[in-house]
Amino acid sequence: MNFRHIGGVTAAALMTAGMALGTGVAAADPGDYTVLLIDPNVVTDSLAYTAAPPVLNPDGQPGAMTVYTHRDGRTITDTVWVLADPGAAAGAISAAQAATPVANSKTVSVPVGQNGQLVTGKTPDGTKSLSVLYFTEGNAASAMEFTGPVADPLPVNLATDFGQQQDALIKSRLGM
Amino acid sequence: MRKFAMGIASAAMIAGSLSGAVNANAASTTTPIGPGHSPVISALDCQGSTGDRGCGAGFFWRDGWHGWGCYAC
Numbered sequence: 001m002n003f004r005h006i007g008g009v010t011a012a013a014l015m016t017a018g019m020a021l022g023t024g025v026a027a028a029d030p031g032d033y034t035v036l037l038i039d040p041n042v043v044t045d046s047l048a049y050t051a052a053p054p055v056l057n058p059d060g061q062p063g064a065m066t067v068y069t070h071r072d073g074r075t076i077t078d079t080v081w082v083l084a085d086p087g088a089a090a091g092a093i094s095a096a097q098a099a100t101p102v103a104n105s106k107t108v109s110v111p112v113g114q115n116g117q118l119v120t121g122k123t124p125d126g127t128k129s130l131s132v133l134y135f136t137e138g139n140a141a142s143a144m145e146f147t148g149p150v151a152d153p154l155p156v157n158l159a160t161d162f163g164q165q166q167d168a169l170i171k172s173r174l175g176m
Numbered sequence: 177m178r179k180f181a182m183g184i185a186s187a188a189m190i191a192g193s194l195s196g197a198v199n200a201n202a203a204s205t206t207t208p209i210g211p212g213h214s215p216v217i218s219a220l221d222c223q224g225s226t227g228d229r230g231c232g233a234g235f236f237w238r239d240g241w242h243g244w245g246c247y248a249c
Contacts, residue, residue, distance in 0.1 A: 046243025072239055
């Protein structure tokens with residue numbers, strides 16, 4: 001592990017997580033897929049990220065998407081689709097991969113959901129690092145895009161953490 | 177004249193104590209010991225100090241994917 005957390009932000013992060021969960025439960029209804037989106041502040045035990053308003057059913061597909069922006073500009077775009085069956089979920093992953101080109105890409109398997117894959121490299125213009133984590137869970141599919149400085153790409157262990165917590169949230173919310 | 181002399185003495189004392197602190201710091205990182213004066217070298221973080229905010233050697237305090245924290249150099 002190449003990171004050690006120092007500081008007194010744990011309580012604040014837990015409070016934020018509690019508030020987010022509370023809001024999610026109150027707002028939850030069968031079509032409110034925004035509660036499926038994992039908050040990076042919970043995963044990282046920090047207050048570094050600010051969420052944009054979530055988009056329900058992005059591109060007409062049932063699910064939710066939002067962008068979390070770090071105070072230094074790096075971003076995490078989290079998308080979850082809830083489709084008719086596992087085959088449709090796998091199809092959503094294929095379509096997302098085709099729509100998100102990664103330059104100098106390298107793909108590794110990660111222990112996240114079903115068929116967890118992490119694609120790492122750079123944005124097509126080469127100005128940022130880009131990592132995209134894909135996985136399915138039953139009839140749900142998830143794509144998480146991480147952009148940051150070229151010299152500071154997302155560590156694989158943190159990508160795995162994000163994915164596993166996103167997967168756990170999907171299973172919890174969808175009763176899997 | 178006496179006040180002037182006292183002022184010079186005070187300034188000399190302060191300067192002496194400051195230069196001593198610098199020497200003490202330098203000695204804490206590289207200390208010659210033994211007959212051959214082999215240096216004992218303490219591990220330092222990537223900024224050449226013993227670590228900011230308690231990060232310790234090999235770690236650097238900055239804002240990153242985890243937010244503010246100690247990251248490997």
